[in-house]
């Protein structure tokens with residue numbers, strides 16, 4: 001890592017299995033961070049997040065685990081979603097987490113929208129099908145989300161693997177330690 005400034009990096013997992021490929025690839029990505037960088041790992045699937053209720057234009061402030069997660073996002077310099085491709089899309093827990101963001105954006109006094117602006121957003125995916133088109137809808141959805149939120153979209157690392165551990169044989173494994181390097185966007 002060439003950038004000297006310490007970063008706080010939030011890794012958001014969402015696979016339906018533990019020890020899977022997306023989490024392993026994210027771990028390999030994290031190995032490229034500097035010794036002063038702070039890592040925060042959160043699994044959006046465990047424990048399950050509460051359902052999202054659309055109360056706009058009003059909203060309920062997050063409590064419990066959701067409040068912890070909201071604070072983790074707001075504190076991070078870099079937010080990294082590490083997700084398997086499920087049906088060309090994000091796994092449900094990650095999508096549900098983003099739905100909760102919608103409720104927080106207009107919440108008076110929370111400052112969530114302001115905190116997101118300019119924050120770096122990254123995506124790590126794994127999928128079984130080697131066809132690169134398979135991960136495109138997910139990447140596009142995250143890129144457009146970043147643009148809409150005024151976040152700093154930094155791109156995606158896509159791995160191909162199916163059985164747990166297969167990811168270590170994929171080309172993404174070798175590229176992973178350099179993935180979060182800070183280059184001009």
Ligand SMILES: Cc1cc2nc3c(=O)[nH]c(=O)nc-3n(C[C@H](O)[C@H](O)[C@H](O)COP(=O)(O)O)c2cc1C
Nearest residue numbers: 015020021022084085086087088127128129161162
């Ligand atoms: C519910 C579900 C849906 C999936 N959908 C796709 C898909 O659309 N395209 C694909 O290539 N692989 C798909 N897969 C395979 C996973 O993306 C692949 O096994 C991946 O490595 C799992 O990552 P993980 O070990 O981190 O859970 C799917 C797997 C599951 C369980």
